[in-house]
Amino acid sequence: MSLGTIRLHWVRVPLHEAFRISSGEVSAKEAILIELTHDGKTGWGEASPMPGAFYSVETPEGTWDFLRRRLVPWFLENPQLDPRSVSEQMPEFDGEPFAKAGLEGAVWDLAAQRESKPLWELLGSKRCPVESGAAIGLMPTLPQLLDRVRRFQSEGYRRIKIKIEPGHDVELVRAIRERFGNISLMVDANASYSLEHISTFEELDRLGLMMIEQPLGREAIAEHADLQHRLRTPVCLDESAHSLDAIRTIIRLRASRILNIKVQRMGGLGPARAAHDLAQSAGIRCWLGTMPELGVASAQGLHLGTMPNFKFPSDVEASARWYVDDIIYPHIEVSAGGTIDLPEGPGMGYRVDPEKVARYRVRLEEFRT
């Protein structure tokens, strides 16, 4: 089978504001878009690691290199257009979930285009609005944090998530509770605490949080089980839930009551759907996280986010929340009721804008068969 063309577009879209978490800061969104053309149809995927390796070991440079040197050449030799099995067909390359998610996403989109079906249907889900929550990074001052909470509340987001780190936690939550009352609120610690901070968690436990996300280290599964046992507030695991095997361990140890499932970290829509199903069968509720991603990966995530065990608002926000621009049209928008309604049409429903891709592109590589 002659596959056609694969183009890799490395794009860099400026952020409105830098995003700061406990381990670092970014000011532009980098992503590698994978454009897969076959038989007159085009599918798009997105590999979206954060720059600077502060969130994960994968970086845009490493992902670009892996795609162009190994994954795309392998794919061209082993063309696989069935998205239901493409990630299983990928050889046992170590790691590189972002690159795999990008290529797999392009295969899903292409298959949906060829079948003239929306992605949610191909994924075995039903069309429904996806609830959206706003995430706020570590802010320089408390008044700035409170101002952001006010803004996102007024924009309709269904829950507010704030980042915390040791020394900046309980008093932030208390201040939000004093100002805004009993709003849907959660915190994300990005693995920055240890069990020595138990008194902090006991204080947070009295503040009616929806969940406490990734309080302890990535590998601290048993410690999370211990912490969850001591708290009424659900613990949610994010960084720790990095593979199906890791999720099986979390379930076996009952280390959290909630999981944050990220398509990019899981290596694609197929593995992320498998994680959703695994959690569902174990009675663990999920929600759909992001890196965050540009429009292609966000849109594809939203299609997966229609599945029934995604029980909490997603981290997928409006395109305009982070980016001065996005490479899809229409842009992703959040309704006054705090939901995102998927557009009609095959694949993502959203379309990639080639002019925008060219405008923000910093590197291009093309492969033909």
Ligand code: MG
């Ligand atoms: Mg998180």
